[in-house]
Amino acid sequence: MEDRKKPAGPKPANKRGAARLAAVQALYQMDVSGGGVLETAAEYETFRLGKEIDGELYREADPAWFRSVLSGVVSRQKQLDPVVRNALTEDWPLSRLDSTLRAILRAGAFELTGIKDLPAAVAISEYVDIARAFYGDGEEPRLVNAVLDRIARDRSTAK
Numbered sequence: 001m002e003d004r005k006k007p008a009g010p011k012p013a014n015k016r017g018a019a020r021l022a023a024v025q026a027l028y029q030m031d032v033s034g035g036g037v038l039e040t041a042a043e044y045e046t047f048r049l050g051k052e053i054d055g056e057l058y059r060e061a062d063p064a065w066f067r068s069v070l071s072g073v074v075s076r077q078k079q080l081d082p083v084v085r086n087a088l089t090e091d092w093p094l095s096r097l098d099s100t101l102r103a104i105l106r107a108g109a110f111e112l113t114g115i116k117d118l119p120a121a122v123a124i125s126e127y128v129d130i131a132r133a134f135y136g137d138g139e140e141p142r143l144v145n146a147v148l149d150r151i152a153r154d155r156s157t158a159k
Contacts (some may be wrong), residue, residue: 020127041067088147
């Protein structure tokens with residue numbers, strides 16, 4: 001009998017997953033460079049999503065989902081930060097998190113609080129995968145999972 005185990009390693013991203021990753025990267029870029037949402041979105045859509053850069057092929061992404069997450073986080077950041085802050089433990093204030101982790105949590109919080117009929121487990125899983133891509137199996141992916149899970153539970157009890 002043949003043993004058919006899945007190969008280890010990260011699973012390939014779908015178009016929404018690739019859009020989520022690109023949105024996190026764009027949010028990080030905007031945070032460190034001070035760039036605006038319109039020019040950053042245009043740069044990603046023109047030169048990155050599904051394109052080859054320095055020999056690396058970026059995955060094809062859903063551009064509408066990318067724009068939705070990116071613009072949603074930017075327009076609702078003042079509402080999202082308290083949601084994320086409340087889901088963090090006291091020993092992990094939002095200000096202590098690095099720019100990448102803040103971008104992941106803000107994007108996840110936006111989807112969980114701002115997009116109706118979104119399966120929370122799918123969004124949480126994809127943002128945990130993004131955290132693993134940046135941080136490996138360290139503490140950060142577990143933090144992303146815990147924070148986004150708290151936000152999702154708060155969302156479901158508020159309905």
